[in-house]
Amino acid sequence: MSLRQMARLLHYSPGWISRVENGRAIPTDELARACDELLALDGELIALARADRSGPVGLLRPAQLPPGASAFVGRRALLKELDVLLADANRRESVLTVALDGPAGVGKSTVALRWAYEIADRFPGGVLFTDLQGNSPEARPLAAADVLEQFLTAFGLPAAAVPADEAERAAVFRSIAVRRPILVILDNAAGSRHVEPLLVGARGCVALVTSRRRLTGLAVKAGAHRLSVRPMDQSESADLLSAVAGPERVAAEPTATADLARRCAHLPLALRIAAERLATFPHRSIADAVAELADRQHRLNVLTDIDDPHLAVRAALSSSYRALDDEAARTFRFLGLFPGATIGAAAAAALVDRPLGHTRRLLEVLAAVHLLEETGPDRYLRHDLLRDYAAERAAEEESATACQEALRRLVGWYVGTARDWPPHAPGEAEVAEAAERVEQVEQVEQG
Ligand SMILES: Nc1ncnc2c1ncn2[C@@H]1O[C@H](COP(=O)(O)OP(=O)(O)OP(=O)(O)O)[C@@H](O)[C@H]1O
Ligand SMILES: [Mg+2]
Known part of the structure; x- marks a missing residue:
C-alpha cells in the first residue's frame, strides 16, 4: 500500500505518516491502532508505539546466560558442527534455529550453554535464556506467554508496554529482533509446539533449543536443524x-x-x-x-x-517415563525384563503381547523421547541405566505373574513354537539364554 493511499484511508496527512514511518515522530495510540488494523498486524504497532514513548534511551541489551558446567570437557565435534551451521547461516544472511535432542542427562543443556558463551559477543541485540522446565518433575512447563513477558521486560520494556496476549507479545518480540540480532536459548523444551511462539525469524538471529524429544515438528515448520547429543566416548x-x-x-x-x-x-x-x-x-x-x-x-x-x-x-529418567502415555509406559516396563542391550521389534512384540505393527509404533514413540535408540531397521538399543530403571518399574508396577507371562512369551517366541511354551515359568538362566539367542538371531538377520 502506498503512503498516499494509507494517509487517505486513515485521514492523516501523508507528511505526518512519513515522519512516523521514518522515526521522526512518535505516533499516538490512536494512529498506531488505526495502522495496525489497516495492515492487520495484530497489535504489533500499538505495542511498539507505547514502548517508544516510554523509553527515550532505546532498548537494553540483555545478557541472561546462567553459569555453565564448572568442568566442561569434550564435545568438540558437536561444537564444530554448530559453528559450521552458524557460519553457513551468516553467509546466507538468514536466521538459524538449532534443536539439540538426546536422552535425559546426556549433556544437552551443558553443551548448549557452552556454545552460547562462545558466540554471545556476536549478538548486538543481546542474549536471552530461559529454562522452559519441559522435563522438570515438580514444575509445570513455562507458558510461552510468560516467557515472552520476561523477554520483553529484559529489553527494558516497562510492564505497561507489554501487551496482554501471547500473539501480541510474540509480535513485539519479533519486531525487536528485527532491529538488532539476538541469541535466544530455549532450554529443556517439552516439544516443538512449546517453543514455536518463541522463535525469531530475523536474519542474524539464532535460536538454540534443547529437548529430550526429537523436535521434528520444529524442523518441518521452522526449518530447524536437528542435532542429537549422544553419550560421551x-x-x-x-x-x-x-x-x-x-x-x-x-x-x-x-x-x-x-x-x-x-x-x-x-x-x-x-x-x-x-x-x-x-x-x-x-x-x-x-x-x-x-x-x-x-x-x-x-x-x-x-x-x-x-x-x-x-x-x-x-x-532424570523418571520424568521422561512419567510423561509417557499408558501403553508406551507399559512397553517401556516390559522391555526392562529383557536382559540384553539390543532388542528387535519381533521379540518386543512377544514381550508386550501386541501385534508387530502396533509394537513398532510403540517402539518409535519410546525412541522419539530417547528412551530407546533405533540402531537399524526394527532394532533398538538402550543403555544399561535405562534398562535398570525399566526393570525397576516392571518390578514395582507389574505383578509377578504378568512379568513371568511376558518372559514365557519371549522364551516361547525364541524357540519358535507356541507362545505359551514353556509350560512352567522360565528361570533366570533360561531367560538369559533366550535373550542371548534372540540377539544372535537378530544380528544374523541383520546380515
Ligand atoms: N561436556 C560436559 N562436561 C562436563 N560435565 C558435563 C558435560 N555435559 C554434561 N555434564 C554434566 O552432566 C550433568 C547433566 O547435563 P545436562 O543437564 O546438560 O543434561 P541434559 O541432557 O540437559 O539433561 P535433561 O534431559 O535432564 O535436560 C550436568 O550437571 C553437568 O554437570
Ligand atoms: Mg537439559
Whole structure:
C-alpha cells in the first residue's frame, strides 16, 4: 500500500505518516491502532508505539546466560558442527534455529550453554535464556506467554508496554529482533509446539533449543536443524572423571576408570555424580567405585547425589517415563525384563503381547523421547541405566505373574513354537539364554 493511499484511508496527512514511518515522530495510540488494523498486524504497532514513548534511551541489551558446567570437557565435534551451521547461516544472511535432542542427562543443556558463551559477543541485540522446565518433575512447563513477558521486560520494556496476549507479545518480540540480532536459548523444551511462539525469524538471529524429544515438528515448520547429543566416548568420559576427581587418580587406575565409565553408560549426569563421589571420598579407589556399581539393583541408588536427591539418574529418567502415555509406559516396563542391550521389534512384540505393527509404533514413540535408540531397521538399543530403571518399574508396577507371562512369551517366541511354551515359568538362566539367542538371531538377520 502506498503512503498516499494509507494517509487517505486513515485521514492523516501523508507528511505526518512519513515522519512516523521514518522515526521522526512518535505516533499516538490512536494512529498506531488505526495502522495496525489497516495492515492487520495484530497489535504489533500499538505495542511498539507505547514502548517508544516510554523509553527515550532505546532498548537494553540483555545478557541472561546462567553459569555453565564448572568442568566442561569434550564435545568438540558437536561444537564444530554448530559453528559450521552458524557460519553457513551468516553467509546466507538468514536466521538459524538449532534443536539439540538426546536422552535425559546426556549433556544437552551443558553443551548448549557452552556454545552460547562462545558466540554471545556476536549478538548486538543481546542474549536471552530461559529454562522452559519441559522435563522438570515438580514444575509445570513455562507458558510461552510468560516467557515472552520476561523477554520483553529484559529489553527494558516497562510492564505497561507489554501487551496482554501471547500473539501480541510474540509480535513485539519479533519486531525487536528485527532491529538488532539476538541469541535466544530455549532450554529443556517439552516439544516443538512449546517453543514455536518463541522463535525469531530475523536474519542474524539464532535460536538454540534443547529437548529430550526429537523436535521434528520444529524442523518441518521452522526449518530447524536437528542435532542429537549422544553419550560421551571413552576418552571424554575419562576426561570428565579426571576433571572432577583429579587427574592423578584417573591416571593411576586406567582400567578401573574405563569400567566406571561403562557402568555409568557414558552418561555425563551419571559420570558427574560418580566423579563427585570420588572427590568426596579421596581414600576410596576407582576400583571401589566400580564395585559399588556392580549390583544392578543398587546402581541407581548409588547414582544419586546425597546433597541434592533431585540430582540423580533415576529422577532424570523418571520424568521422561512419567510423561509417557499408558501403553508406551507399559512397553517401556516390559522391555526392562529383557536382559540384553539390543532388542528387535519381533521379540518386543512377544514381550508386550501386541501385534508387530502396533509394537513398532510403540517402539518409535519410546525412541522419539530417547528412551530407546533405533540402531537399524526394527532394532533398538538402550543403555544399561535405562534398562535398570525399566526393570525397576516392571518390578514395582507389574505383578509377578504378568512379568513371568511376558518372559514365557519371549522364551516361547525364541524357540519358535507356541507362545505359551514353556509350560512352567522360565528361570533366570533360561531367560538369559533366550535373550542371548534372540540377539544372535537378530544380528544374523541383520546380515
Ligand atoms: N561436556 C560436559 N562436561 C562436563 N560435565 C558435563 C558435560 N555435559 C554434561 N555434564 C554434566 O552432566 C550433568 C547433566 O547435563 P545436562 O543437564 O546438560 O543434561 P541434559 O541432557 O540437559 O539433561 P535433561 O534431559 O535432564 O535436560 C550436568 O550437571 C553437568 O554437570
Ligand atoms: Mg537439559
